[in-house]
Amino acid sequence: xxxxxxxxxxxxxxxxxxxxxxxLLLPHTIEYVEINSVExxxxxxxxxxxxxxxxxxxxxxxxxxxxxxxxLNTAPAPKFLASTESLAADITPILDYLYTARPTAVNLGxxxxxxxxxxxxxxxxxxxxxxxxxxxxKEAEDVSNEDVGRNKEMARLGGEWLIEQVxxxxxxxxxxxxxxxxxxxxxxxSGYGTALGLITYLHETGHLDKAYYTQTAPYxxxxxxxxxxxxxxxIPSVMICDTMSSISAVGADRVAxxxxxxxxxxxxxxxxxxxxxxxxxxxxxxxSTVDLDVPDGSRIPIEHRPPVExxxxxxxxxxxxxxxxxxxxxMFTPKGLTGIYNPSFDVTPAELITxxxxxxxxxxxxxxxxxxxxxxxx
Ligand SMILES: CSC[C@@H](O)[C@@H](O)C(=O)COP(=O)(O)O
Numbered sequence: 001x002x003x004x005x006x007x008x009x010x011x012x013x014x015x016x017x018x019x020x021x022x023x024l025l026l027p028h029t030i031e032y033v034e035i036n037s038v039e040x041x042x043x044x045x046x047x048x049x050x051x052x053x054x055x056x057x058x059x060x061x062x063x064x065x066x067x068x069x070x071x072l073n074t075a076p077a078p079k080f081l082a083s084t085e086s087l088a089a090d091i092t093p094i095l096d097y098l099y100t101a102r103p104t105a106v107n108l109g110x111x112x113x114x115x116x117x118x119x120x121x122x123x124x125x126x127x128x129x130x131x132x133x134x135x136x137x138k139e140a141e142d143v144s145n146e147d148v149g150r151n152k153e154m155a156r157l158g159g160e161w162l163i164e165q166v167x168x169x170x171x172x173x174x175x176x177x178x179x180x181x182x183x184x185x186x187x188x189x190s191g192y193g194t195a196l197g198l199i200t201y202l203h204e205t206g207h208l209d210k211a212y213y214t215q216t217a218p219y220x221x222x223x224x225x226x227x228x229x230x231x232x233x234x235i236p237s238v239m240i241c242d243t244m245s246s247i248s249a250v251g252a253d254r255v256a257x258x259x260x261x262x263x264x265x266x267x268x269x270x271x272x273x274x275x276x277x278x279x280x281x282x283x284x285x286x287x288s289t290v291d292l293d294v295p296d297g298s299r300i301p302i303e304h305r306p307p308v309e310x311x312x313x314x315x316x317x318x319x320x321x322x323x324x325x326x327x328x329x330x331m332f333t334p335k336g337l338t339g340i341y342n343p344s345f346d347v348t349p350a351e352l353i354t355x356x357x358x359x360x361x362x363x364x365x366x367x368x369x370x371x372x373x374x375x376x377x378x
Pocket of ligand 1: 051052105181182183184189194195221250251252264344
């Protein structure tokens with residue numbers, strides 16, 4: 001298995017520093033921005049300087065870890081470190097505020113809930129405030145640290161499943177062409193990626209012919225971000241407009257209990273095309289993306305992005321020249337245009353999904369059924 005050469009990192013975190021790669025400036029400018037306050041963390045997520053369901057959960061959690069580490073190192077100690085109760089009183093509104101940054105990607109909510117639970121456990125156990133703070137720091141760092149390992153596991157499980165499927169359909173299981181939507185690689189996660197992780201795995205194990213990816217209008221996560229990731233990883237790839245089909249592997253922002261899946265707008269179209277052509281359509285997402293409290297897709301909240309984001313293209317004026325740091329934001333619609341509908345996600349019904357892969361396994365529907373039983377993979 002060959003290793004991919006170099007990956008882009010959506011953030012850098014060390015004991016006293018948290019930086020994010022500003023994805024608004026990609027693909028032409030690599031610029032890391034420091035995050036030093038909860039407002040900056042919230043804004044980075046809301047403005048999509050950092051995006052992708054697992055990445056925003058990691059960033060929010062790591063901001064909490066950074067805040068607590070800095071507080072522990074401050075002399076005199078901040079007042080909220082007087083007791084575990086005052087720690088909880090300080091942190092709770094921060095978690096709630098971060099959770100409001102983006103509504104559809106459930107990973108953010110799951111991460112904040114996990115930290116709430118860690119705090120509640122410390123209070124219930126009457127832990128001293130130092131131990132409670134350290135427990136919370138570890139929990140927050142784990143949110144991010146666990147991501148890469150489970151992404152690799154999903155990639156292996158999903159990749160092997162796919163190779164087997166293609167063999168059963170009479171193919172050799174080699175030289176697969178896999179389409180992906182949006183950006184699901186290291187930029188969207190703590191590393192390796194979900195659906196792009198699966199594609200990377202197929203490439204590393206010699207089973208991939210080409211990765212196809214949609215431009216992903218209107219925000220162009222495909223042409224700006226996935227293009228850069230695939231180029232960096234040296235994976236043979238082809239960019240297409242948002243309207244063609246092949247074996248598809250997509251990530252998810254929220255998977256409902258029955259398997260209905262919210263993901264980047266345009267995912268549903270790809271699923272319909274795949275179904276029409278009897279091509280496997282696979283969702284690759286960690287357990288933290290599965291929301292068992294939501295019975296089906298009709299109950300998933302769908303984020304609407306500012307209309308202006310559907311009217312602009314970001315780029316550099318003259319990439320490859322000295323001017324390539326001159327970021328351009330070009331408006332391609334009439335000035336003052338109103339009546340713009342810009343939901344960020346759509347919901348693909350379980351019926352159109354062939355398999356859902358988490359780090360715990362691969363789920364398929366029972367013969368004749370339209371919905372998934374996800375109990376074995378969450
Ligand atoms: C990491 S993969 C899952 C999803 O988060 C991804 O496919 C996606 O839809 C990202 O949307 P974005 O609006 O760019 O955050």
